[in-house]
Amino acid sequence: xxxxxxxxxxxxxxxxxxxxxxxxxxxxxxxxxxxxxxxxxxxxxxxxxxxxxxxxxxxxxxxxxxxxxxxxxxxxxxxxxxxxxxxxxxxxxxxxxxxxxxxxxxxxxxxxxxxxxxxxxxxxxxxxxxxxxxxxxxxxxxxxxxxxxxxxxxxxxxxxxxxxxxxxxxxxxxxxxxxxxxxxxxxxxxxxxxxxxxxxxxxxxxxxxxxxxxxxxxxxxxxxxxxxxxxxxxxxxxxxxxxxxxxxxxxxxxxxxxxxxxxxxxxxxxxxxxxxxxxxxxxxxxxxxxxxxxxxxxxxxxxxxxxxx
Amino acid sequence: xxxxxxxxxxxxxxxxxxxxxxxxxxxxxxxxxxxxxxxxxxxxxxxxxxxxxxxxxxxxxxxxxxxxxxxxxxxxxxxxxxxxxxxxxxxxxxxxxxxxxxxxxxxxxxxxxxxxxxxxxxxxxxxxxxxxxxxxxxxxxxxxxxxxxxxxxxxxxxxxxxxxxxxxxxxxxxxxxxxxxxxxxxxxxxxxxxxxxxxxxxxxxxxxxxxxxxxxxxxxxxxxxxxxxxxxxxxxxxxxxxxxxxxxxxxxxxxxxxxxxxxxxxxxxxxxxxxxxxxxxxxxxxxxxxxxxxxxxxxxxxxxxxxxxxxxxxxxxxxxxxxxxxxxxxxxxxxxxxxxxxxxxxxxxxxxxxxxxxxxxxxxxxxxxxxxxxxxxxxxxxxxxxxxxxxxxxxxxxxxxxxxxxxxxxxxxxxxxxxxxxxxxxxxxxxxxxxxxxxxxxxxxxxxxxxxxxxxxxxxxxxxxxxxxxxxxxxxxxxxxxxxxxxxxxxxxxxxxxxxxxxxxxxxxxxxxxxxxxxxxxxxxxxxxx
Ligand SMILES: Nc1ncnc2c1ncn2[C@@H]1O[C@H](COP(=O)(O)OP(=O)(O)OP(=O)(O)O)[C@@H](O)[C@H]1O
Ligand SMILES: [Mg+2]
Numbered sequence: 001x002x003x004x005x006x007x008x009x010x011x012x013x014x015x016x017x018x019x020x021x022x023x024x025x026x027x028x029x030x031x032x033x034x035x036x037x038x039x040x041x042x043x044x045x046x047x048x049x050x051x052x053x054x055x056x057x058x059x060x061x062x063x064x065x066x067x068x069x070x071x072x073x074x075x076x077x078x079x080x081x082x083x084x085x086x087x088x089x090x091x092x093x094x095x096x097x098x099x100x101x102x103x104x105x106x107x108x109x110x111x112x113x114x115x116x117x118x119x120x121x122x123x124x125x126x127x128x129x130x131x132x133x134x135x136x137x138x139x140x141x142x143x144x145x146x147x148x149x150x151x152x153x154x155x156x157x158x159x160x161x162x163x164x165x166x167x168x169x170x171x172x173x174x175x176x177x178x179x180x181x182x183x184x185x186x187x188x189x190x191x192x193x194x195x196x197x198x199x200x201x202x203x204x205x206x207x208x209x210x211x212x213x214x215x216x217x218x219x220x221x222x223x224x225x226x227x228x229x230x231x232x233x234x235x236x237x238x239x240x241x242x243x244x245x246x247x248x249x250x251x252x253x254x255x256x257x258x259x260x261x262x263x264x265x266x267x268x269x270x271x272x273x274x275x276x277x278x279x280x281x282x283x284x285x286x287x288x289x290x291x292x293x294x295x296x297x298x299x300x301x302x303x304x305x306x307x308x309x
Numbered sequence: 310x311x312x313x314x315x316x317x318x319x320x321x322x323x324x325x326x327x328x329x330x331x332x333x334x335x336x337x338x339x340x341x342x343x344x345x346x347x348x349x350x351x352x353x354x355x356x357x358x359x360x361x362x363x364x365x366x367x368x369x370x371x372x373x374x375x376x377x378x379x380x381x382x383x384x385x386x387x388x389x390x391x392x393x394x395x396x397x398x399x400x401x402x403x404x405x406x407x408x409x410x411x412x413x414x415x416x417x418x419x420x421x422x423x424x425x426x427x428x429x430x431x432x433x434x435x436x437x438x439x440x441x442x443x444x445x446x447x448x449x450x451x452x453x454x455x456x457x458x459x460x461x462x463x464x465x466x467x468x469x470x471x472x473x474x475x476x477x478x479x480x481x482x483x484x485x486x487x488x489x490x491x492x493x494x495x496x497x498x499x500x501x502x503x504x505x506x507x508x509x510x511x512x513x514x515x516x517x518x519x520x521x522x523x524x525x526x527x528x529x530x531x532x533x534x535x536x537x538x539x540x541x542x543x544x545x546x547x548x549x550x551x552x553x554x555x556x557x558x559x560x561x562x563x564x565x566x567x568x569x570x571x572x573x574x575x576x577x578x579x580x581x582x583x584x585x586x587x588x589x590x591x592x593x594x595x596x597x598x599x600x601x602x603x604x605x606x607x608x609x610x611x612x613x614x615x616x617x618x619x620x621x622x623x624x625x626x627x628x629x630x631x632x633x634x635x636x637x638x639x640x641x642x643x644x645x646x647x648x649x650x651x652x653x654x655x656x657x658x659x660x661x662x663x664x665x666x667x668x669x670x671x672x673x674x675x676x677x678x679x680x681x682x683x684x685x686x687x688x689x690x691x692x693x694x695x696x697x698x699x700x701x702x703x704x705x706x707x708x709x710x711x712x713x714x715x716x717x718x719x720x721x722x723x724x725x726x727x728x729x730x731x732x733x734x735x736x737x738x739x740x741x742x743x744x745x746x747x748x749x750x751x752x753x754x755x756x757x758x759x760x761x762x763x764x765x766x767x768x769x770x771x772x773x774x775x776x777x778x779x780x781x782x783x784x785x786x787x788x789x790x791x792x793x794x795x796x797x798x799x800x801x802x803x804x805x806x807x808x809x810x811x812x813x814x815x816x817x818x819x820x821x822x823x824x825x826x827x828x829x830x831x832x833x834x835x836x837x838x839x
Binding site: 167168169170172173175176179180182183185186187188300302303 | 380381400401402403404405411413415416417418419420421422426429430431433435436437438439441
């Protein structure tokens with residue numbers, strides 16, 4: 001064991017494991033939020049904006065109140081606000097959800113950059129990681145297994161959502177609305193209201209995902225914090241075929257891909273650095289290309305999505 | 310959910326007593342869509358415990374009337390009286406509360422939900438957290454009391470059209486509704502299935518368990534199951550009365566007035582050369598299973614080959630493959646001995662046309678206008694297009710106007726989105742597009758689904774005329790009568806293969822029915838006598 005612990009391969013694997021867990025968390029929240037919204041029959045491409053605004057708000061509130069968890073909640077509320085705007089605008093006649101999403105993405109990031117200027121310097125209290133790897137006695141492993149509590153919240157949320165879609169009336173109503181608006185109308189369900197609520201709730205989750213970016217180790221707010229995770233999460237939902245549990249696995253996979261670059265650096269491979277850093281984007285492309293041809297993706301897609309119709 | 314927990318129908322608990330069959334009256338119902346008066350002061354009375362049939366041409370306003378009663382649309386004027394008292398029904402949820410339930414003309418089941426989930430989510434009083442073990446037990450107990458069954462645990466998308474229709478009806482029964490509105494409940498059922506369903510509902514209505522208002526285009530069903538009839542024509546009440554006092558001629562005269570139906574043209578002799586040849590076609594379903602296999606057929610010019618079969622035996626996949634919507638796994642299509650690849654250019658070059666089933670979904674863009682939909686085959690050619698890319702809306706609307714008049718498509722204007730037309734008129738608009746030119750090969754699937762008798766006759770005449778002009782016609786239909794009436798030869802498809810081919814003159818219903826039933830496919834005994 002000790003001998004293996006010294007090999008480069010071990011270092012690489014550990015770095016990837018830690019990276020996967022770390023990087024996957026925001027993916028997970030955004031993907032779960034997007035999954036909820038899409039299950040109701042709408043696409044919100046603006047979650048990148050929620051993510052960035054969430055990161056900024058979480059940092060600012062944590063700085064002012066001294067409580068990172070209050071920051072997380074505030075980040076969620078800022079996401080709820082953006083999601084609600086999206087949900088409201090989309091129910092106006094002749095409005096396209098994709099276009100609104102892109103506008104909301106610009107609005108969210110713009111607002112975050114505008115409000116966030118004063119918070120680039122100060123340091124705010126972080127969310128403390130839970131040290132789960134101390135017992136191994138291997139420092140690198142212990143570091144990889146120091147896991148942010150939001151990671152576990154995300155997993156619990158995925159399990160909860162999966163249960164919600166199957167076993168609650170609201171869950172069935174959301175799926176109904178997403179799959180067949182005429183059926184929902186015939187049941188007397190207000191399609192617009194369900195979609196509004198689902199978009200707002202999805203926005204909340206994406207906002208919480210944003211708080212992870214600024215409040216987890218090392219913890220800071222700057223304008224380059226997100227590198228398109230909010231957009232990639234949309235691809236991830238398609239890859240996960242609109243299943244919350246599969247969203248978690250997909251987020252881990254994306255996380256691991258995102259960790260390849262830094263992990264290679266950690267073991268001293270400097271050749272092809274940019275290529276490894278591009279891994280998540282390449283993965284996104286590959287996934288979009290292959291899932292477009294997949295036999296199943298069409299089947300599981302909610303029937304009301306504007307891209308499916 | 311009293312129906313599910315009631316111990317025995319004979320001794321209903323006290324609280325179910327008020328939920329008996331109610332009477333319903335609609336008075337002076339008027340509904341205007343934009344400039345189109347869809348309903349004009351229509352009144353209708355359905356006494357408690359009776360079966361009432363609502364008849365009318367396509368676009369007469371039948372669906373609009375019942376949707377107003379259900380609160381799906383808001384009528385501009387008019388009242389609904391339930392058991393003699395005016396009842397305000399503002400949404401389908403109110404209707405459910407008042408005990409009124411409806412099977413819509415277009416399915417309102419949720420495809421990705423299982424049958425059980427569909428049944429539970431439809432209930433206004435569904436618990437917030439669903440105890441599936443208990444619900445499933447209740448549903449199983451409910452199903453056991455029903456004369457027809459539907460599998461509960463698979464997604465509705467995987468059910469056949471007939472099963473979906475039955476599930477829609479079971480949904481109303483499970484909801485314990487007391488006034489059932491059925492908008493063309495039998496259009497996708499075989500005659501035997503229709504008898505099974507309507508027989509059950511008729512018997513239950515006679516026992517006073519509920520009242521039924523049903524829309525249908527089939528006079529046979531009206532005569533056999535309805536107590537009274539109301540006929541609509543162009544949004545107005547044209548007449549009605551007790552079924553016993555009305556002959557089929559009376560009813561059809563009320564429906565279409567004194568318009569005469571076009572006489573069917575005489576059959577020209579079948580041509581000599583093979584025009585369309587399917588050589589060993591195979592194709593797969595999206596999930597990888599075989600959709601159909603070894604389909605080999607030759608169709609001569611001036612010949613109609615009818616493909617009979619119970620729905621879901623690969624016919625719709627075959628139509629998709631011929632329309633270029635589904636890739637072939639193997640085999641080749643030849644037209645006049647030349648291999649045919651399904652490209653837009655070739656459809657034009659070889660003059661191949663088609664009318665798939667559910668044209669609103671498969672052959673139209675619902676939100677585009679009628680004129681644009683009619684131009685799909687010709688928008689990129691002169692006179693609509695110059696230089697292959699410059700579109701002139703003038704000639705497009707001109708052509709649409711002409712075809713709308715020739716094929717009597719009822720539409721407020723050529724610019725109305727096609728999704729706002731009644732089902733029958735969508736069909737006519739697409740047929741106008743596909744049949745108006747020179748046709749060499751014509752593939753039609755269930756062309757008369759949901760059409761009124763006058764349109765049925767009209768469309769069948771059009772198909773026969775295309776044949777007489779020398780087109781090779783492949784007619785896929787679940788209606789055996791249609792095939793026996795139109796086809797020169799019949800081929801039976803069963804489990805994705807051609808099980809039987811014979812000239813129509815040398816075969817009969819029973820033989821065809823046996824081959825349709827194939828190798829013991831349980832529900833497939835549809836070919837028998839009427
Ligand atoms: N939402 C709508 N907007 C505009 N026009 C409509 C709408 N719904 C129906 N119409 C028009 O109202 C008229 C009556 O339509 P309706 O669907 O009630 O006919 P129907 O009698 O049920 O015909 P079918 O037998 O074909 O189902 C048609 O001319 C149709 O084009
Ligand atoms: Mg109708």
